[in-house]
Amino acid sequence: MPELHDLMDHVRDDLTVVRWPAGDELRRRVGRRRQRVIAAAAALVTAMTVGAASLGRPDREAPSPTATSPTVDARPVEIRRSALLRPEDVGAGPDTQADGESAFQPIRFDVMLDLCFGQRAPELLALRSLYSHRQTLLLGTESDRPARPFLLGQAAYRLTAPEAAAFLRDLRSAMESCDGFTQTGEIERSDGKVKTTGRYSWPIAASGFAGDESILVRHDALIRNAATGEVIGESSELSAYLRIGDLVTVLSPRAGTSADDLRQIAITAAERLCPSANPPC
Amino acid sequence: MADGAGFDEFYQGSRQRLLGYVFLLTGDLAEAQDVVQEAYMRAWQRWSTIRGYDDPEAWMRTVARRIAVSQWRRIRGRARAYLLHGAADPVPAPSLSTVAVVQALSRLPAEQRVAIAMHYLLGMPVVDVARETGAPVGTVKARLHRGRAALAELLAIDSGEPADA
Numbered sequence: 001m002p003e004l005h006d007l008m009d010h011v012r013d014d015l016t017v018v019r020w021p022a023g024d025e026l027r028r029r030v031g032r033r034r035q036r037v038i039a040a041a042a043a044l045v046t047a048m049t050v051g052a053a054s055l056g057r058p059d060r061e062a063p064s065p066t067a068t069s070p071t072v073d074a075r076p077v078e079i080r081r082s083a084l085l086r087p088e089d090v091g092a093g094p095d096t097q098a099d100g101e102s103a104f105q106p107i108r109f110d111v112m113l114d115l116c117f118g119q120r121a122p123e124l125l126a127l128r129s130l131y132s133h134r135q136t137l138l139l140g141t142e143s144d145r146p147a148r149p150f151l152l153g154q155a156a157y158r159l160t161a162p163e164a165a166a167f168l169r170d171l172r173s174a175m176e177s178c179d180g181f182t183q184t185g186e187i188e189r190s191d192g193k194v195k196t197t198g199r200y201s202w203p204i205a206a207s208g209f210a211g212d213e214s215i216l217v218r219h220d221a222l223i224r225n226a227a228t229g230e231v232i233g234e235s236s237e238l239s240a241y242l243r244i245g246d247l248v249t250v251l252s253p254r255a256g257t258s259a260d261d262l263r264q265i266a267i268t269a270a271e272r273l274c275p276s277a278n279p280p281c
Numbered sequence: 282m283a284d285g286a287g288f289d290e291f292y293q294g295s296r297q298r299l300l301g302y303v304f305l306l307t308g309d310l311a312e313a314q315d316v317v318q319e320a321y322m323r324a325w326q327r328w329s330t331i332r333g334y335d336d337p338e339a340w341m342r343t344v345a346r347r348i349a350v351s352q353w354r355r356i357r358g359r360a361r362a363y364l365l366h367g368a369a370d371p372v373p374a375p376s377l378s379t380v381a382v383v384q385a386l387s388r389l390p391a392e393q394r395v396a397i398a399m400h401y402l403l404g405m406p407v408v409d410v411a412r413e414t415g416a417p418v419g420t421v422k423a424r425l426h427r428g429r430a431a432l433a434e435l436l437a438i439d440s441g442e443p444a445d446a
Contacts, residue, residue: 004397004401004429004432005401007378007379007382007436008382008401008402010376010378010379010382011301011304011305011375011379011382011383011402012297012301012402013376014375014376014379015297015300015301015304015310015375016297018297018300018310018314020296021318022289023285023288023289023290023292023293023321024285024289026292026318026321026322026325027285027288027289027325029322030322030325030326033322077293077294077297078294078297078298081404097406098404098405098406099406100403100404100405100406100409101298101403101404102295102298102336102338103291103294103295103298103337103338104290104291104294104295104332104337104338105336128287128290129294130290130293130294131294131295133404158294160290
């Protein structure tokens with residue numbers, strides 16, 4: 001028996017043949033509609049001036065756009081669920097968690113990177129994707145979930161071709177500019193609140209292993225007691241950024257995932273995305 | 282009005298999803314196309330504001346739903362005509378499975394239909410569906426559960442999907 005997800009894929013497939021007017025055509029229609037409203041208002045004033053007994057209707061809506069409007073850009077924009085990693089690719093449980101898909105969303109980075117980019121590379125935060133699709137792969141099943149089920153987060157973004165081509169170069173440069181980024185904060189300990197200083201860096205651990213471009217980034221954090229300098233916490237996690245044509249995907253695995261494992265996952269992710277990329281590979 | 286390119290990108294990137302959503306709510310593809318295009322025209326009129334929203338697509342869904350509801354009588358008439366005579370040329374005819382889904386959805390209460398369309402067609406997490414529809418998360422889960430169960434009966438599909446995916 002089919003699943004509801006499969007049926008929804010059929011619905012999406014059916015709708016891909018729908019023809020659309022170009023965006024500038026829609027904008028022109030709005031302009032023409034405005035002009036008609038202005039003309040109607042002017043006519044109303046004129047009619048009142050000459051004391052006309054009856055007035056025409058101010059304006060009707062623009063003619064309903066028809067399905068015969070010419071197709072101007074049939075380039076696929078959506079990123080299908082089938083283009084993302086599947087549970088079997090990474091040994092996850094069957095019920096992938098959908099984290100949403102949407103147009104015009106910014107690219108999401110980890111929290112500290114986001115903070116740093118806000119100060120040192122705001123242009124990366126301003127970048128809006130044409131389309132994005134995010135998912136989380138979990139261990140176990142809904143009825144039998146381990147205590148720490150998170151296995152891998154994946155976000156895929158479609159950018160304009162020039163933005164995609166520049167993305168990893170810009171990201172590398174932004175990460176370099178964030179090397180040594182520090183943040184102060186406070187943590188709660190049994191002996192009271194402690195002021196902390198965190199030092200963060202994002203060195204590139206590997207590159208060129210998947211897709212058209214790829215980098216493996218290490219997220220290093222060192223948290224110290226701000227007063228004594230004592231190291232309170234330390235972490236080093238990996239993530240992978242890949243570009244395949246006009247698609248960019250970000251892979252964020254669970255802590256402890258090895259670089260080799262993440263590279264393998266990245267290769268599979270690139271293969272899955274290939275047919276959806278422009279140009280396809 | 283500036284930023285035509287930004288609007289065009291947004292339109293190109295989101296229109297298929299909005300069309301699918303409206304189509305599932307209304308059951309009529311031609312009407313859904315009209316509704317969606319009208320919604321984008323309204324978006325362009327307010328684009329300088331909408332482009333700054335965290336989730337412009339949520340605004341589009343709300344507006345499209347209002348437009349669709351206002352045309353609901355006409356849509357119902359067209360849906361009946363489609364079932365009797367097929368889609369009017371040149372609107373592409375949906376596949377039988379899509380027609381079956383749309384027919385089955387039309388037998389669900391509107392709030393279940395909206396929840397199913399948002400969660401299963403648009404891939405929105407339950408919490409986002411709850412936020413956008415103004416319903417508690419538990420209510421959305423219940424709507425999805427009931428909607429799935431009803432669709433399973435109507436369509437003979439597997440209803441074993443988790444509601445809180």
